[in-house]
Amino acid sequence: MKLHEYQAKGVFAGAGLPVPESRLASTVDEAVAAADEIGYPVAVKAQVQVGGRGKAGGIELVENETETREAAAAILGMDLKGLHVDRVLVESAVDFVDELYAGVTMDRAKGEPVAMVSTEGGVDIEEVAAENPDAIAREHVDPASGLQPYQARRAVFEAGVDREVATDVARVLTTLYDLWAERDATEIEVNPVMVTADDDAVCADAVMNVDDDALFRQSELAAMEEEAAGDELEAKANEYGFDYVRLSGNVGIIGNGAGLVMTTLDLVDYFGGTPANFLDIGGGAKAERVTNALDMVFSDENVDSVVFNIFGGITRGDEVAKGINEALAQFDEIPKPVVVRLAGTNATEGMEILNTDLVTVEETLESAVERAVEYTEGNQ
């Protein structure tokens, strides 16, 4: 789960981190009122979860009401990298002399958290990491002990942060780490940490991603989760509890287990088709989930054919067959051709149950995908 900038900054402020004063606004008038309260200059910032908002025109620095109106009008309602902007954060503009980067993430190769700091802030940190990796000082952290103050200082001084602001930045880093640990974050980034002429450090941006698996113990953050904006089908998948990703092709794909579903997508490509989606019904799925999955894929106008690939482990072939039958029984005419391949637990029983008048049955993964791709060819 990704927090919006305004949400992350709320969490930061609660932990005592220095963040600029800000207000959230949904209309131009609200933005103007917010700017008045805060005092000019302010930044008007689109609240959508994509990187590079600035370059894409989603952040404007304004000096007066006219400019605020213009900027808010332009940004609210804007389509930013495919996401609709319906709120802006109006934030006191920091007069900075330097921009730093600070972040905490999991180094999965080492199974350890890592805290990072760099004087190359305010730019794409992944580019810095790729081109000048030594510009980022890293401290790996024992998750039981947490980031120790001396480690934060070591990172900050190694990175070459100015001595005048170094201990403040070290404190920001330990606080970010503590937040990361206490709030079950998977990633926290502040880019930039702005350094003012008075040698103050200010968290001018805030990225915070939270572990979905830990939301059960992060009630405050869980409450910040919003309906997935934009895609209606992804919202539906959320409701059904499916792992679902919408893609741009026309072969609908349903399967069990992420690896196998990804492989099915890959095979669609291999046989010359294009996948319309990734849909994992998960392990041990019962008939109802199968029905829901078919319902979802049929709802996607782009889909021209469906391949249903189940390898039963916990999932039982007969349950899957039952679900397919039930889902298809609702239709006078099957909207899109469905190719079914069942293997593993109770596959034979499933095959016996399956209404083969309504679906095409294939024995192997490869043949099933190939057939589904064939079915789309007339429609291309």
Next chain:
Amino acid sequence: MKLHEYQAKGVFAGAGLPVPESRLASTVDEAVAAADEIGYPVAVKAQVQVGGRGKAGGIELVENETETREAAAAILGMDLKGLHVDRVLVESAVDFVDELYAGVTMDRAKGEPVAMVSTEGGVDIEEVAAENPDAIAREHVDPASGLQPYQARRAVFEAGVDREVATDVARVLTTLYDLWAERDATEIEVNPVMVTADDDAVCADAVMNVDDDALFRQSELAAMEEEAAGDELEAKANEYGFDYVRLSGNVGIIGNGAGLVMTTLDLVDYFGGTPANFLDIGGGAKAERVTNALDMVFSDENVDSVVFNIFGGITRGDEVAKGINEALAQFDEIPKPVVVRLAGTNATEGMEILNTDLVTVEETLESAVERAVEYTEGNQ
């Protein structure tokens, strides 16, 4: 710093531990009112920091107002192992079927915290430890990770706690550990943890000692510290910031460094005398501290002679000599004979300054102590 039972129970309750309902009372009437509010039966418990209050008559179980009056009247004002009882805790009496022991302390030999649990609760746990060490299940704890739930369960099941209450007791143990760690305790003990007929675990007593060196970050607990009850001289030592222990002999002892002062005590004994006190003026003491120390020892009526033993490291002999001169200058007649031995840093300078009309100077530790013991002999 030792918390009173009522203070420790307040801390426990704040951490969600099950403690019986209770009220503090300073008078018989307050005790009766408290018992009425809580409902009979209640226990009336002397709030003094000694072990074995029950055996010494400091805890009474009462069923009605008459008994409460009697018990409160008897306990309030009582002298319990040398301590004056000026408050009682009136507490709902727990109807128990079993008594357990739970505690957390530092195992200094291993440099690790240790959590302990035993079914031999309600009795002197040190006796249990000495006679039947296997009756106490112990879990050593990585201080960075804390006591893990599985460790607490392992201890509780190993100790043989009844299965019906075991997971509750395990939760009590992890909470006690967390308190121990968060509140900088040096020791926490609940003896007994009472088990009710309904298989509930209740913390019926509460011992909590807090690290004096950590009070700077435990403001809530620091605020609970009271003036040392009882001994006037110990209160004075507290005020002066001395490490001071009053003993029963007649040779007053002043020195720098705990090991050297203890050695001076031992030598008094070795030469046939009895020490009146332990007084460590600490490292780097200036003249004023020396004056204060002499003032304290002179105030002790039991003292017949004083040995002043300083081995200068950080402490400078000339500063000490100056302090002695100043202290003794106040008197027309020196109240008790003072033997001074100065060695180490600036000892020669000190000897030159020292007003040898007022004190006896000795070259060695042994001769100084021997002389001080001699001075007492006329008074014995």
Next chain:
Amino acid sequence: MSILVDDDTRVVVQGITGGEGQFHTEQMMSYGTNVVAGAVPGRGGQEVDGVPVYDTVEQAAREEDANASVIFVPPAFAADAVLEALDSPVELAVAITEGIPQQDMAKVYAQLEVSDTDLIGPNCPGIITPGEAKLGILPGNIFAGGDVGLVSRSGTLTYQVVDNLTQRGIGQTTAIGIGGDPIIGTDFVDALAYFEDDPDTKAVAMCGEIGGQDEEEAAAFIGDHMDTPVAGFIAGRTAPPGKRMGHAGAIVSGGGGTGTAESKIQALDDAGVPVGDTPNEVADHIEAFL
């Protein structure tokens, strides 16, 4: 022969009284696995399908000589259950549980480094030595004894590849699903090292997927340390960068060119590992090795 589990494996099931735990205990036992105990706090003294339940793993290990644990404990309590296994006499812990918070796993990982116990998983189907022992939820009937080792990050993809092998008469020494989470115990390199040391394993099939650098590290290990031939498969060639596809592990980070299917296939290729375009092609490569 086999790796990690065999006829001598004596299994304690943590969470045996839960729905999943109970179901898969039956399945494991009917496969012939030697399930000797369950461990559920507060349930000691009970029995599940004739298997005695203890309050702690320690007791189960002591009383029933259990030397391996399978963990079916809900995610909120699973890390503690894994820590319990790591701090007990069992030599192998297999964590099936899906959805353990990442920070809990980071703490488990730190303990793994000081524990003598191996961990497989979490969020994995488990490990099977066909005909001897199955620890986890793999469907036993698709496996057959033989001389191919299999290691995979994905559950059902494992089954698919095994099926392709078994269908053409190629059996397995041992198959391990290492799980697709960002932080896992036994990884590709660990499993490959075990297979390299097993004289009965004549070839190894390795199924990776996008995300992380585990496959790249595995490729380096194969190139430097393995004589046993390895054939590979990488799922997620068509996954768009940055999209999460089921597994937390299956995210293409985009940073530095690693983690993508291309970089993994290239690394394997450089190590002399043929990578199948389809699961069936992996079986082709394995067949060619034998």
Next chain:
Amino acid sequence: MSILVDDDTRVVVQGITGGEGQFHTEQMMSYGTNVVAGAVPGRGGQEVDGVPVYDTVEQAAREEDANASVIFVPPAFAADAVLEALDSPVELAVAITEGIPQQDMAKVYAQLEVSDTDLIGPNCPGIITPGEAKLGILPGNIFAGGDVGLVSRSGTLTYQVVDNLTQRGIGQTTAIGIGGDPIIGTDFVDALAYFEDDPDTKAVAMCGEIGGQDEEEAAAFIGDHMDTPVAGFIAGRTAPPGKRMGHAGAIVSGGGGTGTAESKIQALDDAGVPVGDTPNEVADHIEAFL
């Protein structure tokens, strides 16, 4: 020869800009100690008495080849300073600071077990190799070079015993004050093992006190592993049980008969270690050994 510190010891002083740090840096330098750097966060680039200050111990070690640290940092920050030293290239850290919270020290102690750096202290006077190097606050003038090792839990008691030795012309290889806190780095056994391995140390004086079991453990070590003769002293024979006497360590626990002066003297006696009734008697025993 000597143990732990000598002419080649290059010292960084953590907290060099504080009052105590500055004073004792001067003292150490005037004794001839090779103080090469200070370390104080945010003070990098400054100088104290001609000694360059760095922001971190890491930098001081890198730039000035410091291989030992002396810590004069206030108690609230001292544990972090010790951890910094343990996680740096210095081989020895000497923590002078008194009053470090016990729980902070427990965390330091856990790190000590995985660090290559030795710790002396905290709450100790330090270590001195007469004529070569003094790390800490010991008064250098009472020491003399020679062939007796000394290890003590107490500061001024150390001086007393050293004085008794030096006065009669017996010099020291190295003297260590290990500190009287409940949790310390180098303990009696560690120090005794170093002295046993030092060919120049012909005898060792060991000054213990009541509380804890360190002296009992030392006695067992001497009995089992030492050829070098040891004479002992135990302070606190007359301390009443349960009373705290200055040192946190000096509490007689009363449990199981250990921790008392009697049990310590008995243990040393059993190990063949003569225990002096007075500090001067310790010097008598040492003289007899030589």
